[in-house]
Amino acid sequence: MGAAADLDRRAYDLAVADLRAQLAALPSGAPVRLGKRTSNLFRTREASSAPRLDVSAFSGVLHVDPDRRTADVLGMTTYEDLVAATLPHGLMPLVVPQLKTITLGGAVTGLGIESSSFRNGTPHESVLEMDVLTGAGEVLTVTPDGEHAELFAGFPNSYGTLGYALRLLIELEPVQPYVHLRHIACASVAEAADVMAAACRGREADFVDATWFSPDEVRVTLASWAASAPYVSDYTGQHVYYRSVQSRDEDWLTVVDYLWRWDTDWFWCSRAFGAQNPLVRRLWPKRWLRSDVYWKIVAFEKRHGWKTHWDLRRGLPRREDVVQDVEVPVERLAEFMEVFAREVPIAPVWFCPLQQRPAGRTWPLYPLEQDRLYVNVGFWSSVPLDADEPDGTHNRLVERLVEELGGHKSLYSTSYYDEDAFWRLYGGETYARLKTAYDPERRLLDLYDKTVRNR
Template identity: 30%
Template sequence: MERHRQAVRLVSATVRSLFERSEPYRIWHGSTNSTRPPHQKAGARVVDISGLREVLSVDAASRTALVEPNVPMDRLVESTLPHGLVPPVVMEFPGITAGGGFAGTAGESSSFRHGYFDETVRSVEMVLPDGEVVTARPDRGDEYEDLFRGAAGALGTLGTTTLLELQLVEAKKFVRTTYRRTSSVGEAVRVIREECAAEKGNDYVDGILFSKDHGVIVTGKMTDDLPSEDEHVQTFSHPWDPWFYMHVRDITKALPSSSSSSSTSSSSSSSSSSPSEGTVTEYIPLAEYLFRYDRGGFWVGQAAFDYFKPVPFTRFFRWFLDDFLHTRMLYRALHGSGESARFIVQDIGMPYESAEPFINYVSDELAIWPLWLCPLKTPSGPSFHPHLRQRQPEPPVSSSSSGKEKEKEKGKRTFDEMLNIGVWGWGPSDRQAFVRANRALERRVDELGGTKWLYAHTYYPAPEFWRVYGSGQQKQRYEALRRKYLATSLPSVYDKVSVKVDNADAVTTSWKPWLKSLWPIGGLWGIWKSIQSKDYLLHRRATWRWRGGDDGVKTRKAKEA
């Protein structure tokens, strides 16, 4: 803990010095999961907090962990599992950090129960823009409650997070995972909402739409038990394992819709299946489930094969190139190559009633498949997180409650339900057409009452951005917090997320971006940058990966076409 205090004192002194000289600065974390153009981050002084990357303690009695902001999800899980605990919300990419989950937006397949990642944070230590170090909690009456609420999702524009206290929950050995086939967009949206009901008892819910007539809703329940000693365990972290989305597609393609009364032959998978119900069930070790999308980055890793077209997208080459096909390496290559300027990576939070029209729009206008579906419990009212812009009425306070009970009920946060739709695929190669496609997407999202994740390319003009994200007095509250905590010299959320189209066009006239635009120079440069990072060693050394043989259980190598 003393090492941590010394590091924070250094950060504090550096920030105070810059504040006194009125110099703008940005924070260097050591890595990023943003797809925003890197040139937008140039030109400011850097405060390096990349050394704050340790899990300081795990308290099994209180089910909490003290972690520094640059602790990635895989190291966090490796630290908590020996205590029989796991974070309630674990971002599916191992390299996403705890600090990034708090300052950004992180909603995953457990978020229909637990909300965004910041809802599982009990306190944060922050260095304010004048160098003062404070601890903020979400509790009513806490001196810095407004700072905690305002900083969640505000992308570090109110201060620098240096420590988080996380709530943990009981972990179990496996996730009993069920794949439920659907045959229409409407059915998929209906089923995923049904699976979020409390009586279903699910710990995890998400879905994949491979097309309008092939969707799969994936539900998971943590368990320590297998139905028999001979039950196989499915893994996704080893080089010869299938990529998760391909595995789901292949074992469900022969199944009928779960709502169909017809009976068809079952999948060739050795997993237990009920074809009349349109489901397949298998057992996945917990950490393997949490990071099941790491290899291939959901399905966008296939874009690397699209780029290097002479390399076939076969199981052999996915095995042979496995070091390059984990999300840490893919992000390094994406930024190094400059290909993020041609790839649409957008996460959209939509009201359930708008989900089908939006998916139809993506299909008709962008022809991007698959799509990811993730149900979310989102905060009611203003937020930089995706949220329902038409706030649902809060439940009434019972007239029979006592004064203290009424005050407690009023203080409770209320939540709404919505659906995250992940839209990830190639966009137009022409720069102007790419921007137009993204702007058209933003307008359609706005028309349907949705909001975007802000980690991605964002092209809103300032008035439109603040109309979408600053409604319900959010802008006024946010600006008041910036004044109160002396953060007006820092970039605002809009300053950080808005892609400066004019600047981007100016940058592309220089020789380096022009050279990288020539195939295959950009791709090879991206590979070289990813190799330099040595991030491939992090996966090779990961201790969360299922090694097999535990309790006499054998690991199944799934059949793959």
Template identity: 35%
Template sequence: MDLSSHEREVTRVATTIRVQAGRGGPVRIDKGGVSHFVPVPGDPREHAAAIDASRFRRVLAIDPERRICVAEPGVTFAELVPRTLEHGLVPAVVPELEDISLGGAVAGCSIESSSYRYGGFHDGCLEYEVISGDGEIVTCSAEKDPLLFDMIHGSYGTLGVLSRITFKLVQAKRFVRMQYRHFDGFDAFHAAMAERCRVGDFEFIDGIVHGPRSFVLCLGAFVDEAPFTSNYRWLDVYYKSTLGRTEDYLTTPDYFFRYDAECHWLSRTVPGLETRPVRWLVGRHVLGSRNLIRWSKRLDRVLGMKQRPDVVCDVFVPQRNFSAFYEWYARDFDFWPLWVVPYRMPRPYPWIRESHAKHRDELWIDCAVYGKPNDDPLVDGSEVLEQKTYELGGVKTLISRNHYSENRFWEIYDRERYEAAKRRLDPHGVFPGLYEKCHRVRKS
């Protein structure tokens, strides 16, 4: 493994951080590419001084025998998967959007349909190299400095700059065979999903709730051969295909990024973009998470004319409270499709305060709400969803709009452990704190 280029880049970033620390003022980490924080008009973080970490884009080593990969955090999963597939291997968890980076997956809690087995991408990580707020190079693992290792996950770039990640790989095949099992009621759908998670006879499990009487359980398994393959990169829409199909075959990369063309179903907010004629004409230029996110940023001024942006949010609800959450969601929130992903927490995460989820289940359910209009002047749907998740002992990802008071926030997140990690890695506050970063100025 030739680390000379990597070490030079680490030295450059560390020097930049030390200089910026002397200047004071707010900073942000510029990873290059697109940010997966939900756009908020007038976000003041855009005006903070940038720490340029955009050159951390190399796969440093793949060890097929040990099934381990070492890579820099700016490598995207779309770049990584073809490299590891050459060895018949993939990361245990591959997030569904092509431009999600390895570092973003660690810092921002990425999951996918293999998460019922493996948890989040970070649960397969073995070691992190981090550049601290003092410009020091810190290496941590579960054995070496476990506090820092545990707290990097879900820190959203507030503790330091990730510069190298070592993580596990699992065996894979060229294709994925999909089975779609259809249900017209929640109870049968929920029971079938729980049973498949218990038995573990599929590599991939997720679900799409198209409406209160239309549930699809999506079950995937690696296969060596495929009688046909479907393509959802241009003219056809993946999530719509699950309504009519009972079986499908995709190449392994196309399976991993099956939601990317639409950014799940956000493309439907553009009139006509789910129709074949429009997709044929302009799809190459506007489809895909990279394009859609960039267009959303270009339309920041238009978004600013709204009272508030649409609801785009993932919430994790303990399995035992999933039925209660769904009953409330169908009755009061009423937005479809709803993406449902079972998620196994291999062990209690130290960044969650024990008193918040003291009865937590090992299996959680990620309920992903993507694009609910939020223009009711009397009710902020984002805040309502946040409150219901808290009531049910759940946890919300922080890439969306956040409404917590500081006291409520630290009822969920473990302040003592976070501040201990902050003192170790960023004692002078070069990077914003977790609460400060994730609670931006916004219109109410």
């Protein structure tokens, strides 16, 4: 099934019937897992030989309605394919996460964010209805106000432990051909926080994010739609986007290149593979300058550990992966970064403002305050460990700090919470009620087991 054109709804119904048959054929009590081709999770799971459901049929766009500004989309559709289907209509999803192979269903059940999130929230907030395959084997159509409204509200941040989104009806918004970027130099995190807060609250731009290079160098990017452009830059080949943020005050990109500006170099993480070395970059095929290629390299290293073993043989210290996205209130951002810069030697760091849409809804498994502006802080690297420091030292510090500052941490990567703290932070009472209602035999993993115990 391709995503660029409308798909046959009858084919979707047949795929649903086949998936339910796959689930029914599993041995009684056998755990249920998906057989996905791509992943953007950074948790190392325990090896499992459990059978997996084939969900390859659930990729594609059923229909784009330009008049209502909606798209009917299958859950395993990547944002790369979704955007390719909506842009010809002059539309895009309200929030397009940074990496091309993030799926719509994954962004809704596992959260997602981008530079439109200060006005559009997160991807689940633009969902109008979903078809969800539950652990009980039912396929339910859930809506904000229908019979299964509690499941609709509890689905975000459940990571497939309450069910899988097979089809989603989402809102879209209009685009213009170009995006005009202004990179504002700030001499401190506090100054950058003030600039972002003013821009978000005053709607001074359509997109807001920032890059922290050091405690005294932060660049806030205010981007706005443009009908025309005096020129357009290209960061899909020899030039690296984040370096332009540091060196330019102004820029123009096509809408496609703006949406995927971070994917080409996985923000800045491609430098770990030598892809930013000018000589290497000239030899590196352009089609391989994309996040899923780098992710496969990382996954290979995690399986085999060749580089880790080589570094240890050379006498280099052990390293701890610190790959996290956290949200802290904008007024506490400077406090967070003061400790982070001192204790966690990672740079650059990404800032992205976030505020829930004013829809009056609550999302109990990831409860943000309705009228409060947060900043997502993204940092993705590894840090050296002292001889007496156990693995997890820096991640545990981040978790404690985020909680102290009234923030939240995404669960796509390694977590260390004890069980009581975890359920207090992530809607334990609501989750237990939903688990009993929609997965009574516990065919799907438990959220704590999946995200902390890595089962």
